[in-house]
Amino acid sequence: MRKRLSAAFFQQQTLLLAKRLLGCTLETKIGGTRTAGTIVEVEAYCGPKDPASHSFRGRTKRTEVMFWGGGYCYVYFIYGNHFCVNVVSEGTGKGSAVLIRAIEPSQGVRTMRRRRRTTRLEDLTNGPGKLCQALGITDKMCGEHFLKSRRIHIRPGHVVAPRHIVATRRIGISKAKSKLWRFYVRDSRYVSKR
DNA sequence: GAACGGATCTGCT
């Protein structure tokens, strides 16, 4: 029996969950093909009080899933081109989530190269839009649960020690810029930006 | 019903 995370893991406070997701494995299985990678970069979006969070304007059709509670998968479409995947955190009604920004490819690299139309390993999954394309993640997976879905999962990996985690400002946002809520693995070659 | 702007990526300079 394969190791799995508990439901309680996903209900942790958002900043804690963000850091503890580093080192875990994000995996999809589409048409029998498995692709996976180790999470190396994330950003925390701390509910309706966080001006940079999609839930800032409350519960809408788009942000509904953010309020379903820890462990749900929130996927959104951005800039007319890209999907980004989030792990909903904390309890029901909190509206908080962790954006997965980069992973280190570990399985299905051939498939990722085909989907991305790129060969360089470091360029396959070093950005939120890129990793969704590489793993075949689309808005169809929005609302699934990382512990229950048949096609998208998060599995435990190794724990990343605090001294190996760098905290910086979040990328691409216009509000609440000063918060150090982006976390990445210090020595990873697979992060989006240093 | 229309206007606006965005948690990005790519390619060019």
Place this chain on the structure above:
DNA sequence: GCAGATCCGTTCG
């Protein structure tokens, strides 16, 4: 370092 692609969800009237 910067502009363009590209289109959905939100907001406002």
